[in-house]
Amino acid sequence: METRDDFTARENVVNPDEDITDEPVTQRNLENRSESGNGSFRPQVLGSLHHVATGIYAGFCGEYTSVAIPSFLADPRAQKLAQSEVAAIVSTYYAGLIVGYFFGAFVAEKFSKRVFLLATFLPMAAAWLPFCFVTNLPLMIIARLSQGTILGARTNVSHAFVLEITDERSRNWAISSLALAVSVGTLVTSLLGGWLRWDHIGMIASVSNLLFLPFVARVPDSALHWLRVGDERKARNSLLYYHPQAKNVEGDLEDLKSYLTIGGMDFSWKRIHQRKYAWPLFKAVLFHVFKPWAGYTIVVSYALEIFDKMHLNKLIHPSTGNIIAQASDFVAQFASTFIVGIVSRRLQMGLSALVMAATHGLNGIYVFAVTKDFETHGKINDAFLKNLTYWWPYTGLSLWLACYSIGLANVVHLAIAEMLPSKVSNFGVALCFVVMTSNQFLVTNTFYLITNTVGYYGLLWIFASSCTFLALFSFFMIGETANKTLLELESEHNKPTAKN
Numbered sequence: 001m002e003t004r005d006d007f008t009a010r011e012n013v014v015n016p017d018e019d020i021t022d023e024p025v026t027q028r029n030l031e032n033r034s035e036s037g038n039g040s041f042r043p044q045v046l047g048s049l050h051h052v053a054t055g056i057y058a059g060f061c062g063e064y065t066s067v068a069i070p071s072f073l074a075d076p077r078a079q080k081l082a083q084s085e086v087a088a089i090v091s092t093y094y095a096g097l098i099v100g101y102f103f104g105a106f107v108a109e110k111f112s113k114r115v116f117l118l119a120t121f122l123p124m125a126a127a128w129l130p131f132c133f134v135t136n137l138p139l140m141i142i143a144r145l146s147q148g149t150i151l152g153a154r155t156n157v158s159h160a161f162v163l164e165i166t167d168e169r170s171r172n173w174a175i176s177s178l179a180l181a182v183s184v185g186t187l188v189t190s191l192l193g194g195w196l197r198w199d200h201i202g203m204i205a206s207v208s209n210l211l212f213l214p215f216v217a218r219v220p221d222s223a224l225h226w227l228r229v230g231d232e233r234k235a236r237n238s239l240l241y242y243h244p245q246a247k248n249v250e251g252d253l254e255d256l257k258s259y260l261t262i263g264g265m266d267f268s269w270k271r272i273h274q275r276k277y278a279w280p281l282f283k284a285v286l287f288h289v290f291k292p293w294a295g296y297t298i299v300v301s302y303a304l305e306i307f308d309k310m311h312l313n314k315l316i317h318p319s320t321g322n323i324i325a326q327a328s329d330f331v332a333q334f335a336s337t338f339i340v341g342i343v344s345r346r347l348q349m350g351l352s353a354l355v356m357a358a359t360h361g362l363n364g365i366y367v368f369a370v371t372k373d374f375e376t377h378g379k380i381n382d383a384f385l386k387n388l389t390y391w392w393p394y395t396g397l398s399l400w401l402a403c404y405s406i407g408l409a410n411v412v413h414l415a416i417a418e419m420l421p422s423k424v425s426n427f428g429v430a431l432c433f434v435v436m437t438s439n440q441f442l443v444t445n446t447f448y449l450i451t452n453t454v455g456y457y458g459l460l461w462i463f464a465s466s467c468t469f470l471a472l473f474s475f476f477m478i479g480e481t482a483n484k485t486l487l488e489l490e491s492e493h494n495k496p497t498a499k500n
Helices: 004-009 029-035 041-074 083-110 113-120 121-126 137-165 171-193 198-216 223-228 232-242 249-262 274-293 296-301 303-309 320-341 345-377 381-387 392-406 411-419 423-443 448-479 484-492
Strands: none
Touching: 004 232, 004 249, 029 345, 041 083, 041 137, 041 171, 041 198, 041 232, 041 345, 083 113, 083 137, 083 423, 113 121, 113 137, 113 198, 121 137, 121 423, 137 223, 137 411, 171 198, 171 223, 171 274, 171 320, 171 411, 223 249, 274 296, 274 411, 274 423, 274 448, 296 381, 296 392, 296 423, 345 392, 345 411, 345 448, 411 423, 423 448
């Protein structure tokens, strides 16, 4: 029988199916395990790769239509598509997301998150197959619907899984890894779109997530899952796997039991009207109503057209400008992963939204001035404005994307997960994603209507107003939850006088 000290010497890796608990958990053994442990975050990193795989998939799915549809329409082998058919290919993806979010909430409540996440890898690849070959419109629509459904479900389940396997220190970067991975997927797709045909991009997207499968196949379910199903031995083994440097495993196990006792294990419609559930849900949903109106969906979906509306003087091709903007987004996301946890949630979100509001406001003033000058003279006549057209569209868009990435892109998911009580957490996250996706659909489909009515500068000022609201909301309505354990968070949620 392998002892815990033998296990420690073997790189601090626990086989989740192996019982290593025959030896009493003594303080000396725990100290030995702590002292010899190097890379204690490695198991949590491996588990968090589920979240990364979800983000990469989201990046490919979100950016694919913007770079692939022009290539598809120019392909003589492909079916000719009307604008309404192109819109159907794009919009069914969002419909699938809505279905997937609620399905994921159900799975997260009732079943093994690990098993579900592993089971979705092959469907993720299969959903790209219609875009790997010349096919008809119905199959492409079914494929986009499938992509959205799988992604929506995985987003919710991987979010819950990562939240359960990480501690209060690693939770910051682990949850943030999704937004960073989305940036990577988006950037890679935009780069591939400049060189490859639509079906070749589909082939790469199909196999990309399968690369993660060997790394995540052996990670165990969370200790919380095993406690929910009544297997304390496997719960203890899971804790030892994900937290090899923990000095009080039995104490951590008792904390998790207390967490389940305080918060309860199942969602209940009967109690959702209670203030301790309804108020956090209301705040979370309200935030996600306004978040799409901060402008990110428009920036991603209409980047090339935005450059045209900003009267970009084309020293470089707009597609190259889009890549530059996406690269700045990635750099900011990468930086944000390290900032999370150093500053407070409300400060990071609030300052980010304030700078976004200022950037949108300046962009609106710029577009208004350039548009009026162009309408008056038939060209950009003012020397100062003409000079701005060479560099401000890239700078303004990149600055806005960077601020969005540092604050609202990933910290929101972390803050919302922490502010919701466990009994409504999975449902609440799903509801927030559905509300956000519905508004993304609305804002993208009213883009031309709004710009034709109030001009692009008017839309930018609408975005600036939304960002201002999000900043104020972050400063005054978001409670500080950073660096708190799940038990501490749940205890605060269930205080009779709690306001959050």
